[in-house]
Amino acid sequence: MANKNPLLSQMSSDNSSFVDFIENKLMKIIKAYQEKHSRPVYTMSFGYTSHPLPATAVKAMSDYSLGLGEAETYTSYEPVTGNNELKQALTNRYQQKFTVALDVDEIFITDGAQLICSAIQELFSQDSVIALQDPGYPAFIEGIKLTGRRYLSLPCYEENGFIPKPPKEKVDILCLCFPNNPTGQSATFEQLQAFVDYALENQAVIIFDATYQSFISTENIPRSIYEIEGAKKCAIEISSFSKEASFTGLRVGWCIIPKTLMIKDSKENELHKMWSMQHQIKYWGPSNIAQRGALALLSEEGQQESQAIVDYYLQNAKLLRQGLKSLGLRCFGAVDNPYLWVKVIAEMDEWEFFEYLMHHTGLVGTPGSMFGLAGTGYLRLSAFGSREEIVRAMNNLPASFPDEIG
Amino acid sequence: MANKNPLLSQMSSDNSSFVDFIENKLMKIIKAYQEKHSRPVYTMSFGYTSHPLPATAVKAMSDYSLGLGEAETYTSYEPVTGNNELKQALTNRYQQKFTVALDVDEIFITDGAQLICSAIQELFSQDSVIALQDPGYPAFIEGIKLTGRRYLSLPCYEENGFIPKPPKEKVDILCLCFPNNPTGQSATFEQLQAFVDYALENQAVIIFDATYQSFISTENIPRSIYEIEGAKKCAIEISSFSKEASFTGLRVGWCIIPKTLMIKDSKENELHKMWSMQHQIKYWGPSNIAQRGALALLSEEGQQESQAIVDYYLQNAKLLRQGLKSLGLRCFGAVDNPYLWVKVIAEMDEWEFFEYLMHHTGLVGTPGSMFGLAGTGYLRLSAFGSREEIVRAMNNLPASFPDEIG
Numbered sequence: 001m002a003n004k005n006p007l008l009s010q011m012s013s014d015n016s017s018f019v020d021f022i023e024n025k026l027m028k029i030i031k032a033y034q035e036k037h038s039r040p041v042y043t044m045s046f047g048y049t050s051h052p053l054p055a056t057a058v059k060a061m062s063d064y065s066l067g068l069g070e071a072e073t074y075t076s077y078e079p080v081t082g083n084n085e086l087k088q089a090l091t092n093r094y095q096q097k098f099t100v101a102l103d104v105d106e107i108f109i110t111d112g113a114q115l116i117c118s119a120i121q122e123l124f125s126q127d128s129v130i131a132l133q134d135p136g137y138p139a140f141i142e143g144i145k146l147t148g149r150r151y152l153s154l155p156c157y158e159e160n161g162f163i164p165k166p167p168k169e170k171v172d173i174l175c176l177c178f179p180n181n182p183t184g185q186s187a188t189f190e191q192l193q194a195f196v197d198y199a200l201e202n203q204a205v206i207i208f209d210a211t212y213q214s215f216i217s218t219e220n221i222p223r224s225i226y227e228i229e230g231a232k233k234c235a236i237e238i239s240s241f242s243k244e245a246s247f248t249g250l251r252v253g254w255c256i257i258p259k260t261l262m263i264k265d266s267k268e269n270e271l272h273k274m275w276s277m278q279h280q281i282k283y284w285g286p287s288n289i290a291q292r293g294a295l296a297l298l299s300e301e302g303q304q305e306s307q308a309i310v311d312y313y314l315q316n317a318k319l320l321r322q323g324l325k326s327l328g329l330r331c332f333g334a335v336d337n338p339y340l341w342v343k344v345i346a347e348m349d350e351w352e353f354f355e356y357l358m359h360h361t362g363l364v365g366t367p368g369s370m371f372g373l374a375g376t377g378y379l380r381l382s383a384f385g386s387r388e389e390i391v392r393a394m395n396n397l398p399a400s401f402p403d404e405i406g
Numbered sequence: 407m408a409n410k411n412p413l414l415s416q417m418s419s420d421n422s423s424f425v426d427f428i429e430n431k432l433m434k435i436i437k438a439y440q441e442k443h444s445r446p447v448y449t450m451s452f453g454y455t456s457h458p459l460p461a462t463a464v465k466a467m468s469d470y471s472l473g474l475g476e477a478e479t480y481t482s483y484e485p486v487t488g489n490n491e492l493k494q495a496l497t498n499r500y501q502q503k504f505t506v507a508l509d510v511d512e513i514f515i516t517d518g519a520q521l522i523c524s525a526i527q528e529l530f531s532q533d534s535v536i537a538l539q540d541p542g543y544p545a546f547i548e549g550i551k552l553t554g555r556r557y558l559s560l561p562c563y564e565e566n567g568f569i570p571k572p573p574k575e576k577v578d579i580l581c582l583c584f585p586n587n588p589t590g591q592s593a594t595f596e597q598l599q600a601f602v603d604y605a606l607e608n609q610a611v612i613i614f615d616a617t618y619q620s621f622i623s624t625e626n627i628p629r630s631i632y633e634i635e636g637a638k639k640c641a642i643e644i645s646s647f648s649k650e651a652s653f654t655g656l657r658v659g660w661c662i663i664p665k666t667l668m669i670k671d672s673k674e675n676e677l678h679k680m681w682s683m684q685h686q687i688k689y690w691g692p693s694n695i696a697q698r699g700a701l702a703l704l705s706e707e708g709q710q711e712s713q714a715i716v717d718y719y720l721q722n723a724k725l726l727r728q729g730l731k732s733l734g735l736r737c738f739g740a741v742d743n744p745y746l747w748v749k750v751i752a753e754m755d756e757w758e759f760f761e762y763l764m765h766h767t768g769l770v771g772t773p774g775s776m777f778g779l780a781g782t783g784y785l786r787l788s789a790f791g792s793r794e795e796i797v798r799a800m801n802n803l804p805a806s807f808p809d810e811i812g
Contacts, residue, residue, distance in 0.1 A: 008672065008680060009531055017686040019486045048482040058475035061695060062468045068655070069464035071792070076454040076654040080425045111517060115688050122552075125415055142687040146528075248482040249474070249694035266414065274414060280423040281548040282521050288655035289467060290693040386477070 009146070018138035021370060022046055030364055033355075041358065042385070042393040044320070045366040047181075049246040050386040051312050053293070054305030057245065060296035061289050068289075075288055080280050082109025082254070083291045089298035090254055100226040102256060108275065109285045109294075112253040113211045113240040117175070118143025119283065120207055120236060120255065123274055124173060131167045132175035135182055135368055135375030137209060140175040155374040156183055162332065162341070163191050166198035172263075174199060176225075177209035179216060182371045182380040183341045184333010186221045192228045199234035203264040205271070206235040211253075214244035214310050216336040232258040236271075243313070243338065243384070245297050245306040250290040313338045316390045317383035323394040324381075327361075327401060340381040341368070345401075350377055361397055415552070424544035427776060428452055436770055439761075447764065448791070448799040450726070451772040453587075455652040456792045457718050459699070460711030463651065466702035467695050474695075481694055486686050488515025488660070489697045495704035496660055506632040508662060514681065515691045515700075518659040519617045519646035523581070524549025525689065526613055526642060526661065529680055530579060537573045538581035541588055541774055541781030543615060546581040561780040562589055568738065568747070569597050572604035578669075580605060582631075583615035585622060588777045588786040589747045590739015592627045598634045605640035609670040611677070612641040617659075620650035620716050622742040638664040642677075649719070649744065649790070651703050651712040656696040719744045722796045723789035729800040730787075733767075733807060746787040747774070751807075756783055767803055 016025075026045055034041055052058075067073035081087075087107045094100040110116045117139035121130070126147065132140050134153035144151050152171065154164035162183040166174070174195060178187045199206050208225040216223050225235045240253030257272045285291070296302050317334035325331050330343035342365065344353040350367045357379065358364050366382075368375030383390070422431075432451055440447055458464075473479035487493075493513040500506040516522045523545035527536070532553060538546050540559035550557050558577065560570035568589040572580070580601060584593040605612050614631040622629050631641045646659030663678045691697070702708050723740035731737050736749035748771065750759040756773045763785065764770050772788075774781030789796070 008669070008676070009529055017683055019686040020682070023486065050477075050480065050482070052477050052480045053474045055475055058471055061471035061474075065464055065467035065471055065695070065699075068459045068467075069461055071456075071458050074456065074458045074652070076456070076652075076790075078655060080429065112690060115690055118688050123415055139687065146684065146687060246480070246482075249484060251690060251693045263414070270414070276426075277423055278552065280425040281545065281552060282524050284518060284521060284657060287657045287693045287696040289471070289695050293471075384482075 017142060018370060022366075026364075026366070030358075033358060037359075040362045040392070040396065041364055042362045042389055043364045044381045044383070044385055045364050047243065047248065047382055047384055049243060049248045049313075049384045051246045051309050053246050054297060054302055054309065056296040056299060056302040056305060057247075057293040061293040064289050064292040078285065078288050078291055080284055081105075081276065082107065082285050083288070083295065086291050086295045086298070089295055093298060093303075094224065094226070098224045098227055100224050102226075103259060106256050106258050106272065108255045108257065108279050108283075109291060110238075110253045110255050110283060111251045111286050112242055113209060113238050114139045115283075116238050116253065116255045117207070117209055118146065119278075120238065120275070121147065121149070121173070122278055123271060124205075128172040129170075130173040130175060131169075131171040133164060133177060133180065134373060135371030135378075136175070137177050137181045138371065140177075140207075140209075141372065153372065153374065156180075156185075157374060158332075158343075161185065163187050166195050170202050170204075172204050174204055174206045175209070176206060177211070178222075179212040179337040180333075181212065182339055182366070182368065182375065182378075184335070184337040184339040186216060186218070186336050189220065189222055189228065192222055192225065196225075196228045196230045196234060200230050203262075204234065205261070205263055206231070208235050208237045210237050210239040211243060212337055213239060214306065215314060215338060217314075218336050221336065226256075226258075232260045233262060236261065241294050241297060244310050245302075246309055247290075247294070247297075250286070250293060252286045252290045252294045312387065313383050316385065316387060319390050319394055320381055320383055323397050327397060334383065338383040340383065342379045342381060344377045344379065350379065354379060356401075360401055362393060423548060424776060428772075432770075432772070436764075439764060443765075446768045446798070446802065447770060448768045448795055449770045450787045450789070450791055451770050453649070453654065453788055453790055455649060455654045455719075455790045457652045457715045459652050460703060460708055460715065462702040462705060462708040462711060463653075463699040467699040470695050470698040484691065484694050484697055486690055487682065488513065488691050489694070489701065492697050492701045492704070495701055499704060499709075500630065500632070504630045504633055506630050508632075509665060512662050512664050512678065514661045514663065514685050514689075515697060516644075516659045516661050516689060517657045517692050518648055519615060519644050520545045521689075522644050522659065522661045523613070523615055524552065525684070526644065526681070527553065527555070527579070528684055529677060530611075534578040535576075536579040536581060537575075537577040539570060539583060539586065540779060541777030541784075542581070543583050543587045544777065546583075546613075546615075547778065559778065559780065562586075562591075563780060564738075564749075567591065569593050572601050576608050576610075578610050580610055580612045581615070582612060583617070584628075585618040585743040586739075587618065588745055588772070588774065588781065588784075590741070590743040590745040592622060592624070592742050595626065595628055595634065598628055598631065602631075602634045602636045602640060606636050609668075610640065611667065611669055612637070614641050614643045616643050616645040617649060618743060619645060620712065621720060621744060623720075624742050627742065632662075632664075638666050639668060642667065647700050647703060650716050651708075652715055653696075653700070653703075656692070656699060658692045658696045658700045718793065719789050722791065722793060725796050725800055726787055726789055729803050733803060740789065744789045746789065748785045748787060750783045750785065756785065760785060762807075766807055768799060
């Protein structure tokens, strides 16, 4: 992994990122298939959202853009850690939805969850040991690989319900994502409490990716790590408007570093202050227009519109799951979650299954190994496409797979 | 500087950033002064732009926002290294304005120059030694301090015309900014050629901050480092729409990594590929709306409107310079550059002068030591405020400073 040139940083140019895989390699495979076969292909490999933005956000951003052209309403830089009203609106949402009390200063408005999942690792020393879910959202492992840090995988497989236990070894950082991308699972209060207890006992920090928190409607499933007792002493939460409001192109998320967060021998409020510094130097946050859009989302009307978008993607996920189950495939996730995690047919390896599914149904997923070794043998399908496409794909499903395999 | 806690990264929470200094400390001093004295104060310490955005950009962003609310025109993620049309338009501008030929793939659309000035340093190993201008734009030195790397200062003082020579020692990275913030100076072809020659000879890389390149109208002053022979083999260029088009709040800039850039023992195209990776993992670029605004700026009409904004700020700078010279102050910069670099009156230290100037003229600058030790004894004034305010301030100047000092 490490680069051999002493002047260059750890990650070698021989590596390839997940985005590169998606933007280039996977698209090439699909294109090559389409050139050979004249059948419809439904690409569900990506997190590209398709539902138009909420009208409140659109109006807020269009109006704000127009105002930037007038001397009286022109604005320059936003405050570096984010628009104060937006931070206040987020603390209100945490209070109202999750009964979690946050200080406005504990929130940092970010350019989205992806970059912070790796950037937040800069807080910690090179010697820190990290544990992370496998399979998992690639940003965590890519952040680790950039620095060449030591890490251990917490495998998520069918036998543990895709929810690992805290490691037996002592680690310094735990990277967790619930509702999970890619396995589609949510953790219970008890399961998350075990991680928080581990962190408190070992003076470790949890980096919790809560990007899909708004997709949870099932009762008694935690949506924020701070719903767990003790978490404000040991956890950082990262989230985003990208998926819950189709904001992927706008690049607005947030990150919470409680002032009460402590690690071994750290001074009071030290992690919060250190991240403030990193953020002020390297991450100036999103455009003022996008921040106004996010602020509009957090109005009562905006929240209703966001909920309608979440419901739309969840209904997509349900249709996908029903369709693939009707073909006899083993399906996980897609409840409280926009991702369907499909088990590969036993006789095949995952790339064979990838092609088989594309050939017989037109559906294109992402091979599970792209999310980590323990994801091998699964395929992820995303429900962020349009309803029309998903309905069309489901209507075109065969009654069954060819006998010789199915 | 280094943090003593083995689990935390280098930079200690005891440090404070330049943004923190501006958003908090300096504002407090001004507020305290205003509470005590009922005189007008003209704050010119910051880079906050004031001229409204070009109409072409405003229209493009407003229209694009509205389109995001419709299914037919909704878009999700931009390509991770930036909108292709925008990258193409930038290569056209480099060709037309600077006669510099770039490949579209060599351009990365970024969230602005500030963050990339420090983030780009991640390309290089911890052992790399960096040389940088002192005084200089704080992002470079803050990026260095975040990692605890070794660096050496290239002092810029009146005797060398505020333009240093390449170091005598061997370094791996040279951080340069021309037109310079804060000293207001531009380097000639010969002066930049010396740096490029040094870099080629020592297999070093130049990180060139060209944020103010559009402010140069004097003939025969290079605006891009790639106007210098050999630079495409050794230089990275960073720039931004922030100041030339009042885009500070929009967060859109760019960074150029030539494919021909090589350092010691590096493979062909290796730095470009490595930055691609970093960018894809940690820097997904600006919002789609802001990118459309930038694209509109690069139209013929948009370029004319940008030029009018540049001219406006340059005229502000000229008025500032005339006014302060009329008081007998030694002034530098403010030609081809929006910053005025004012020498402190000999009998005072820079904070005394800061207060003296505020008290007798209402003008608030930034003490030069905030940009590096060699900046001590100067004050930076920014011309990004409104014409009305600058005219008012200049009209309120006393005929001379009180006799006992002036």
